[in-house]
Amino acid sequence: MNTAHQIKRGVSFYSYQEEYFLRKMSLEDCVREAAAIGAFGVEIIPEQSITGYPNPGEDFYRQWNGWMEKYGTTTVATDLFIDTKRYPGRTMTTEEAAESVRRDLDIAKRLGARHVRAIINTPPEVMEACASYAEALDLKLLLEVHAPFHYEHPWILRHLEVMHRLQSPALGFMPDMGTFVERFPRVMSERALRDGARPHLVELAVETYNNHGDVHGLMDTFNYMGANPVELGVARIATFMTAQDPRSMLEHMPYIHHIQAKFYEMTDEGVEYSIPYEKIIPVLIEGGYDGYLSSEYEGNRHIQDIYEVDSVDQVRRQHLMFERLLGEDRTIDVAAAAAAGGSNV
Template identity: 25%
Template structure:
């Protein structure tokens, strides 16, 4: 077992609109002792999808200065872009190819493609399979793993996940995997999750509130980390705070989460 800790800039959404610059956020992440940074392409890159060369150079300089590794790049495939028709697989593939190139330029090794959904349980538009398959060679060339997100209210045992697993089996690719958002564990027990764990390449450590005693009444962190430990999972746990966006609150909340996760990990290692 080996956990690496990072933070999604989405955690600081409210504060980055009021009190934090990108440099401030990166310094905060580094001060936590975290080493990974996750971004949303459209939300965090000025001039997206064509940032200036100066910004790209500054991004790499900031990462080096703060000792941060770019982890997961959030990409959007807008299947509802047109009012009179759905996006085609070729059009979606072009969007994903564009973001794969930008993610690679910025040093990311994972990319989460958020495809439009067609149901309340977040079944992705059928175009997803063609969009991803057309980009598997490009992802391999760039050293990036494409990882769609399993997000509440979709449970692990669901036709959406079955579709992703079937895609993996059919293609045999090493450039596709699953991203688990821990928000799915608000209602479901964390048992027997190892059935898909070998295919989980990234974990967004979603949470909403942790009190001053480091108690999270919503997400069962001890059970999650114990399951990961029991099955020898290694990889990134990237904080994604989605609670109250009052100024400065996200800073304290992410610190509490990292303290909680590290204390549980220390107990497991002992």
């Protein structure tokens, strides 16, 4: 595999949400841990992680900048949400939504970020209304491409029309690698079994998905078979996930500036169980991608009923995989990093 590239490694602090919520990790711990594994590009969700959001105060920004300098990290991206149903009985107007986005763009600028993730439900009209504002701040406002959406989906095509028409350097994509799920995540199917799903229905959903069968008929099929709510949830998951070809990114690479490297389970063998990074990373290299792979661990919610979640270990494993696939010479010694204070977990 060609390993000549400029791809860099980072972490979305969404990955550490379990430990952060339980106060096992502080925000500084998240920064420290990312640096310890060589993931120097950090991605933060202000609404989730910043006390006092959207107005944390000058002391917070000074502290944040101090951490970036102390640990040698860079704020690469922030994630914004947009609650279009905030007001009872009506949807936000375009201008109200745009004002919400501009507020988050201001926060991103103060944090030193380069990219801002616009959640998938952000209307194209809002992206258009905010493009010039993002340009003025020298930020890129990037639409999340998240399952079950893909580059041929009508919603994404509407956004592409805006991007092509405006030709604004501020607009682009932030693909979520959860659009390339080749195998039904076993952390999800095993959780369903523990929650009361019958094995034959779980097996049907998993086999249908893995064999690229008619997942859209599963909900009706499960209804006819007297499925319980947990089983219907498994069928719903199968319709929500997608197994797109990673090469679908190549046509749109000029608009792709940041990657959310979704993963559900890093195995003892050093691979992601469901998402074929061994196919994804060569595509990114071929396309000349030079941004960050930002870890986004989402397996926590599916195992927390039976195991103590160790997001730190899972993220470390993913970065060992990244090092191998990216052809990096240096190998992280996880035990040494922990001994050196990489995390307090």
